[in-house]
Amino acid sequence: MTSSTATGRDAHGARSAPRRWSWAWLGVMPFFVFILFFLVYPSSTLVIGSFQDEAGHFTFANILGLSDPYILGAYEVSIRISVYSAVGGAIFGFLLAYAAVRGGLPSFVRSSMMTFCGVASNFAGIPLAFAFLATVGRMGIVTEVLSSIGLNPYDAGFSLYSVLGLSLVYMYFQFPLMVLIIAPAIDGLRQEWREAAENLGGSFLDYWRRVALPILTPSILGTTILLFGNAFGAYATAFVLTGGAISLVTLRIGDQLGGDVGNMSQGVGYAMALGMLVIMAISVAGYTILQRQSERWLK
Amino acid sequence: MRRGTFWSWLWIALGVIYFFVPLVGSFTFSLHAKLGVLSFKAYSDVLQDPNFRINFFASVAWALSTIVIGVLLFVPTAYWVRLKLPRVRPLVEFITLLPFVVPAIVLVYGLVRTFSRPPLMIVNSPFLLIFGYTIMSMPYMYRAVDTGLRAVDVPVLTEAAQSLGAGWVTIMLRVVFPNIRVAVLSGSFLTFAIVMGEYTLAQWLAKPAFGPYMALVALTKAYEPSACAIISFALTWAAMGIMQFVGRGAPGGAQVAGAH
Amino acid sequence: MSTKKMVWAVMALAIVLAACAPAATAVAPIVQTVAPIVETVVVPATAGPAPTASPMDALVAACKQEGQVTIIAAPRDWADYGTIIDTFGSRYGVVVSDLNPAGTSADELNAIKANEGNKGPQAPDIMDVGYSYGPLGQSQGLYQPYKVAGWNDIAIKDPDGYWWEEYVGVMTFEVNTKIVKDVPQDWSDLLKPEYKGEVAISGDPKGSNQAIMAVWAAALANGGSLDNAQPGLDFWAKVNKAGNFVPVIGNLSTVTQGATPILMRWDYNALGDRDTAAGNPPIAVVVPKSATIEGPYVGAISAYAPHPNCAKLYEEFIMGDEGQTDFLRGYAHPARFASMVSRGVIAADVLSAIPSAAAYSVAVIPTLDQIAAANKVITTGWDKAVGANVK
Numbered sequence: 001m002t003s004s005t006a007t008g009r010d011a012h013g014a015r016s017a018p019r020r021w022s023w024a025w026l027g028v029m030p031f032f033v034f035i036l037f038f039l040v041y042p043s044s045t046l047v048i049g050s051f052q053d054e055a056g057h058f059t060f061a062n063i064l065g066l067s068d069p070y071i072l073g074a075y076e077v078s079i080r081i082s083v084y085s086a087v088g089g090a091i092f093g094f095l096l097a098y099a100a101v102r103g104g105l106p107s108f109v110r111s112s113m114m115t116f117c118g119v120a121s122n123f124a125g126i127p128l129a130f131a132f133l134a135t136v137g138r139m140g141i142v143t144e145v146l147s148s149i150g151l152n153p154y155d156a157g158f159s160l161y162s163v164l165g166l167s168l169v170y171m172y173f174q175f176p177l178m179v180l181i182i183a184p185a186i187d188g189l190r191q192e193w194r195e196a197a198e199n200l201g202g203s204f205l206d207y208w209r210r211v212a213l214p215i216l217t218p219s220i221l222g223t224t225i226l227l228f229g230n231a232f233g234a235y236a237t238a239f240v241l242t243g244g245a246i247s248l249v250t251l252r253i254g255d256q257l258g259g260d261v262g263n264m265s266q267g268v269g270y271a272m273a274l275g276m277l278v279i280m281a282i283s284v285a286g287y288t289i290l291q292r293q294s295e296r297w298l299k
Numbered sequence: 300m301r302r303g304t305f306w307s308w309l310w311i312a313l314g315v316i317y318f319f320v321p322l323v324g325s326f327t328f329s330l331h332a333k334l335g336v337l338s339f340k341a342y343s344d345v346l347q348d349p350n351f352r353i354n355f356f357a358s359v360a361w362a363l364s365t366i367v368i369g370v371l372l373f374v375p376t377a378y379w380v381r382l383k384l385p386r387v388r389p390l391v392e393f394i395t396l397l398p399f400v401v402p403a404i405v406l407v408y409g410l411v412r413t414f415s416r417p418p419l420m421i422v423n424s425p426f427l428l429i430f431g432y433t434i435m436s437m438p439y440m441y442r443a444v445d446t447g448l449r450a451v452d453v454p455v456l457t458e459a460a461q462s463l464g465a466g467w468v469t470i471m472l473r474v475v476f477p478n479i480r481v482a483v484l485s486g487s488f489l490t491f492a493i494v495m496g497e498y499t500l501a502q503w504l505a506k507p508a509f510g511p512y513m514a515l516v517a518l519t520k521a522y523e524p525s526a527c528a529i530i531s532f533a534l535t536w537a538a539m540g541i542m543q544f545v546g547r548g549a550p551g552g553a554q555v556a557g558a559h
Numbered sequence: 560m561s562t563k564k565m566v567w568a569v570m571a572l573a574i575v576l577a578a579c580a581p582a583a584t585a586v587a588p589i590v591q592t593v594a595p596i597v598e599t600v601v602v603p604a605t606a607g608p609a610p611t612a613s614p615m616d617a618l619v620a621a622c623k624q625e626g627q628v629t630i631i632a633a634p635r636d637w638a639d640y641g642t643i644i645d646t647f648g649s650r651y652g653v654v655v656s657d658l659n660p661a662g663t664s665a666d667e668l669n670a671i672k673a674n675e676g677n678k679g680p681q682a683p684d685i686m687d688v689g690y691s692y693g694p695l696g697q698s699q700g701l702y703q704p705y706k707v708a709g710w711n712d713i714a715i716k717d718p719d720g721y722w723w724e725e726y727v728g729v730m731t732f733e734v735n736t737k738i739v740k741d742v743p744q745d746w747s748d749l750l751k752p753e754y755k756g757e758v759a760i761s762g763d764p765k766g767s768n769q770a771i772m773a774v775w776a777a778a779l780a781n782g783g784s785l786d787n788a789q790p791g792l793d794f795w796a797k798v799n800k801a802g803n804f805v806p807v808i809g810n811l812s813t814v815t816q817g818a819t820p821i822l823m824r825w826d827y828n829a830l831g832d833r834d835t836a837a838g839n840p841p842i843a844v845v846v847p848k849s850a851t852i853e854g855p856y857v858g859a860i861s862a863y864a865p866h867p868n869c870a871k872l873y874e875e876f877i878m879g880d881e882g883q884t885d886f887l888r889g890y891a892h893p894a895r896f897a898s899m900v901s902r903g904v905i906a907a908d909v910l911s912a913i914p915s916a917a918a919y920s921v922a923v924i925p926t927l928d929q930i931a932a933a934n935k936v937i938t939t940g941w942d943k944a945v946g947a948n949v950k
Binding site: 519 | 634635636637656658659660661662669670673674675676677679680681810811812814815816831832835836838839840
Binding site for chain 2: 024025027028030031034035037038039041042043044045046092095096098099100103104105109111113114115116117118119120121122123124125126127128130131132133134135136140141142171172175177180181182183184185187188218219222223225226229230232233250253254257270273276277279280281284285287288
């Protein structure tokens with residue numbers, strides 16, 4: 001337990017008395033205990049296993065093995081797809097959410113959008129892959145329609161089984177995730193501010209730059225990193241669609257931990273997962289820094 | 300305003316196209332179960348399978364339970380962190396994102412090993428599955444709640460309520476919850492969807508669930524998998540509609556304070 | 560409804576639901592018919608033909624005492640496991656739970672390890688794994704030895720009884736003839752330009768046994784051998800370069816929809832798919848003319864099996880003449896096929912339903928060492944040959 005908050009000030013400048021401080025930690029104890037029992041301890045095999053070889057002896061070989069270009073390539077592809085689908089998902093998801101919440105549309109649009117996004121947010125894996133195959137696969141209905149007017153996308157080099165194709169498919173659960181999480185934040189933008197900005201002579205763009213974006217940026221950043229994590233940890237859709245032809249870290253881990261082949265190395269799988277954990281930690285650190293910057297901007 | 304609504308309709312239209320076209324693709328395919336004619340045979344096959352109903356409603360039960368546990372655990376935590384312990388926020392946020400990087404199979408393997416022996420022998424209890432699901436839904440539920448709290452001036456509200464003599468429970472139930480109702484609903488939707496589709500945990504813990512059922516159907520059937528996907532999509536959408544209706548609360552939803 | 564009341568109502572509802580759903584599975588046998596992943600059969604014991612040897616009687620009695628057995632990764636439609644499970648369950652009055660039907664062989668081993676002390680339904684009793692997993696599981700101490708009655712008829716087995724062959728399949732092409740009018744008959748046909756974007760494998764060769772065998776089988780027809788799997792990688796690289804390869808993981812749905820109209824599959828799966836499709840779409844199953852490979856699946860009993868007697872009885876059943884014939888009905892050649900044919904115990908209608916023996920004459924079966932070597936070559940070489948050329 002850190003002692004720094006004992007005499008420090010919390011975000012709003014109020015001094016926390018020592019007695020209240022220790023009580024404050026009690027408030028998050030249920031959370032930490034729950035996490036310990038049901039996440040940290042059961043997943044400890046991940047950390048321990050990274051440092052064990054087949055016979056169970058301590059080794060750094062798995063970690064060093066991460067520098068294999070094949071594995072590094074997997075990390076690169078995973079990060080790329082995650083970034084593309086997170087940024088794309090954040091942008092279009094935000095536009096959709098704003099349109100539904102503040103766009104002046106009838107209220108049924110908003111409520112049906114929310115519930116639909118709820119379902120679509122986890123429409124992934126085999127059903128999603130198949131839906132896209134049935135639509136823009138070689139024998140898909142859209143492909144056939146386009147071919148009949150002479151615009152076969154496959155002739156133009158389109159491939160569903162590529163980084164861009166996969167990112168396109170990932171959007172299906174990224175957009176809804178963004179919409180669902182950012183909608184309450186957009187809700188918090190009060191109509192009066194928009195009117196006040198206009199009364200003060202500001203244009204639509206000014207309102208956005210000076211009022212709405214600063215307020216929304218922390219939430220947008222936070223949700224984008226959620227989208228990143230969401231894509232980073234996904235594997236079922238990519239697996240079915242590309243059979244592992246696109247090298248994602250999650251697929252490589254799956255090969256090591258649960259394949260059919262008999263010469264897998266679980267230690268390597270755990271080490272790769274540990275690598276994912278580190279990348280996630282770095283992302284959170286980066287996001288926290290960005291967060292602090294934007295909050296300073298707001299003040 | 301008029302110019303604004305044009306753009307709004309445009310984005311919505313684009314969204315609808317993107318979301319519905321793949322569903323149409325799956326749907327049209329599923330209508331071909333009977334040779335030569337369009338029919339709903341695949342759908343009747345799925346709906347008549349008793350395993351479909353059992354697994355679907357089992358997953359609904361898991362989902363609702365997970366939502367309850369998640370709300371009980373994450374809302375107070377997020378609130379408390381925001382109010383009292385802002386310095387621990389990065390750590391908590393990191394923790395809430397961990398389920399993304401811990402493969403489900405590692406998690407469930409650990410859960411089975413940990414809880415299949417005394418003193419904590421709860422491997423057969425449904426609560427182990429529910430707690431596992433709570434962990435898996437944590438990134439979404441926590442982020443949704445946190446975003447909702449951000450839009451509300453938590454310290455001011457709390458001080459105001461306390462100065463009016465409210466205890467912690469009253470503050471949670473009558474001040475915090477109503478203001479983050481939409482956010483909690485969003486988190487609940489996400490949790491519901493995740494649990495409905497989840498496969499690994501249910502499989503290993505030997506509990507009835509919809510994810511394993513769908514995987515099994517996809518293994519050896521031609522048209523039933525897409526029919527199953529469409530049906531589950533529709534039913535889940537309906538379930539969320541019900542949740543939204545129930546979660547409506549007091550009319551004119553009390554937005555006591557906006558963002559600062 | 561005030562927020563407070565609503566919250567209490569939802570909590571109450573959820574707790575009631577949570578209490579009900581698991582109660583359904585806790586009341587084990589009766590309600591387990593409804594548990595899905597845990598596919599079970601509950602039928603009162605019928606008077607079936609009594610096994611003749613008396614140690615068998617003791618085994619049957621001991622098994623009836625146990626009352627249930629857990630099998631893992633055995634989908635009902637795989638080599639007609641459905642019939643086998645149902646027959647066994649009803650004959651001996653035992654509840655058979657099928658854990659993780661869509662699982663892989665590695666999942667099976669992991670399930671044993673994770674459930675070491677657990678006597679609950681999460682712990683598997685009976686294994687059915689790919690050939691390499693026989694010795695692998697044995698070396699990790701996960702099996703217990705047992706020799707079934709027909710032990711001497713089995714060609715592929717561990718001499719100490721830790722694992723033995725149950726059935727074997729042959730790599731074939733599963734073809735949707737509605738979309739593919741000119742059915743490929745051999746490996747070289749797969750390179751023809753008319754099959755652009757149509758050829759797929761039903762797994763990832765970096766992790767799936769069936770997929771690896773598909774690559775290896777191609778090697779046999781292209782200058783490779785049981786000791787040299789590299790030509791298989793070269794062949795699939797050629798198929799990919801020609802634009803004929805589609806990386807989607809194939810199954811009956813994708814074959815039907817047209818995303819993967821030509822699919823590499825074990826014969827029993829392909830023939831099973833053909834029957835399931837029942838003409839919609841019409842499916843042809845082709846054993847490649849020049850060469851193909853056999854892939855045996857082996858059985859074992861978990862060292863920590865909560866119901867060892869039922870496990871043993873089950874193995875006696877599936878390795879006996881009746882169970883082995885059931886496999887054949889599911890189009891999988893049983894381990895004791897040769898002995899059964901020579902004794903004339905296979906019904907004529909079953910024999911006529913399977914593809915002719917002549918077609919199978921080009922199939923060869925590898926040894927364990929050859930499998931280990933080929934696995935290594937294929938899993939490490941696949942990405943260079945075919946995958947990872949994506950932008």
